[in-house]
Amino acid sequence: MKLKWEDDGTFKSPLARARGLGAAHMGVTHWWHQRLTAVANIPLMLWLVWSVLQMQGWSYEIFTAWLAQPVNAILMILSLLSVFYHAALGSQVIAEDYIHHEGLKIFKLIGMRLFFIGAAVASIFSVLKIAFAG
Amino acid sequence: MSDAKKINPRPLSPHLQVYRPQLTSVMSILHRATGFSMAVGTMMIVWMLVAAASGVEAYDTFQWFVGTVIGKLMIFGWSAAAFYHLCNGVRHLFWDMGYLFKIENAYKAGYLVLAAAALLLALFWWLLCGGAA
Numbered sequence: 001m002k003l004k005w006e007d008d009g010t011f012k013s014p015l016a017r018a019r020g021l022g023a024a025h026m027g028v029t030h031w032w033h034q035r036l037t038a039v040a041n042i043p044l045m046l047w048l049v050w051s052v053l054q055m056q057g058w059s060y061e062i063f064t065a066w067l068a069q070p071v072n073a074i075l076m077i078l079s080l081l082s083v084f085y086h087a088a089l090g091s092q093v094i095a096e097d098y099i100h101h102e103g104l105k106i107f108k109l110i111g112m113r114l115f116f117i118g119a120a121v122a123s124i125f126s127v128l129k130i131a132f133a134g
Numbered sequence: 135m136s137d138a139k140k141i142n143p144r145p146l147s148p149h150l151q152v153y154r155p156q157l158t159s160v161m162s163i164l165h166r167a168t169g170f171s172m173a174v175g176t177m178m179i180v181w182m183l184v185a186a187a188s189g190v191e192a193y194d195t196f197q198w199f200v201g202t203v204i205g206k207l208m209i210f211g212w213s214a215a216a217f218y219h220l221c222n223g224v225r226h227l228f229w230d231m232g233y234l235f236k237i238e239n240a241y242k243a244g245y246l247v248l249a250a251a252a253l254l255l256a257l258f259w260w261l262l263c264g265g266a267a
């Protein structure tokens with residue numbers, strides 16, 4: 001005999017399942033990652049703002065030499081990862097709040113995910129290219 | 135949700151047309167507005183990095199744009215949004231840890247956030263205009 005909550009082949013109780021995978025199919029993970037990236041964003045954004053201050057009018061040579069330094073390349077990639085993930089999670093909540101048509105909502109959510117993944121890959125690849133290939 | 139609505143219509147969030155703006159409500163929606171604007175604004179950072187990886191010409195085009203009035207306005211918007219969202223984000227994190235729930239404290243922290251964000255913004259533009267040099 002199979003119990004109701006065993007349908008997915010696991011032995012998770014309904015509560016455990018709801019905790020990990022709530023009504024929005026993401027549960028508390030989404031909320032927690034928004035906080036995790038928020039905390040990471042504080043030092044990273046301060047670094048980014050500080051860097052933007054210096055960058056005004058930098059030539060191509062100065063900018064690429066700056067970005068090729070390991071400290072700057074690493075901090076830039078960390079910033080991109082944390083900020084894009086945070087922004088993707090945040091935009092998802094906004095879409096869920098304001099778009100009430102289910103089909104349109106799913107469409108928007110998928111579109112936004114892909115958009116942020118594309119932006120992250122493009123920018124991280126660019127940093128790596130400058131760091132490794134000049 | 136759509137099924138539940140038919141059976142038992144539940145109260146919705148405040149109707150904006152009849153809702154008196156308060157410091158707390160305005161700051162709440164500002165957090166959302168600044169967060170979303172920055173999410174769109176990250177495209178500038180992507181442009182900067184992809185341009186630099188593509189070569190001198192693409193990078194120079196980016197630098198030229200940033201120097202135009204529109205570019206400067208965008209940096210202003212980005213910095214204002216970033217400082218506000220950063221400071222108010224810290225206020226959010228305090229709430230998440232269980233502090234600042236008394237109305238009085240939520241307001242005090244709200245004023246503190248506005249002051250800190252304004253101060254950081256002023257400092258940023260002072261430095262940007264060569265204030266320290």
Ligand code: HEM
Nearest residue numbers: 038041042045087090091093166169170172173220223226
């Ligand atoms: C600088 C450090 C940052 C901190 C401390 C921070 C903090 C937070 C927090 C705590 C939330 C959740 C608010 C809530 O529960 O309503 C949030 C939401 C959000 N953040 Fe950030 N954030 C930061 C940077 C950024 C950046 C750089 C972006 C975009 C590029 C961004 C975009 C968003 C968006 C779109 C939301 C969703 C807003 C909403 O649900 O109303 N944040 N942020």
